Amino acid sequence: MDPATLEPGEPVKQFSVMLQNRAGALASLTKLLRNNNIEMVGISVQDSRDATIARLVLTDPDLAEQIFIEKGIPFTTSTLVVIALKEAGPGLLQVLDTLMVAETNIDFAYALMPSAKGQALLAMHVEDHDFASTVLNQAGFKIVYQCDLSR
Numbered sequence: 001m002d003p004a005t006l007e008p009g010e011p012v013k014q015f016s017v018m019l020q021n022r023a024g025a026l027a028s029l030t031k032l033l034r035n036n037n038i039e040m041v042g043i044s045v046q047d048s049r050d051a052t053i054a055r056l057v058l059t060d061p062d063l064a065e066q067i068f069i070e071k072g073i074p075f076t077t078s079t080l081v082v083i084a085l086k087e088a089g090p091g092l093l094q095v096l097d098t099l100m101v102a103e104t105n106i107d108f109a110y111a112l113m114p115s116a117k118g119q120a121l122l123a124m125h126v127e128d129h130d131f132a133s134t135v136l137n138q139a140g141f142k143i144v145y146q147c148d149l150s151r
Contacts, residue, residue, distance in 0.1 A: 009145030042112035
């Protein structure tokens, strides 16, 4: 295998956590994570009448998964393609155009907290993670891996 094609790290892991739709549920989850030295670097919340789905990107996904299991917190995981954008506005359009030309779909996307370097970060769940990562990397985009987010 060509060393140039090896990924430098694990893809970013996203947790989809089901929370009760009540005041303070997200704050309680955030405190639980912080008490275990885990920070949220990305969040997207989808609210409904009965439950809330919080999509989270965390600094220590392995420990978070262990805590969620121990505490009985329902969750699923998926991998994201995360891009560091040089320019937030024009960079976003370039990413979208690159994926459109490659004929791959984005299921959903959201911004992450700025990186330690102050860069804008875009998280995307795509239909084919490996293909989208390769296409974006070949187009010159900086792919961010889980190890880059662990502070």
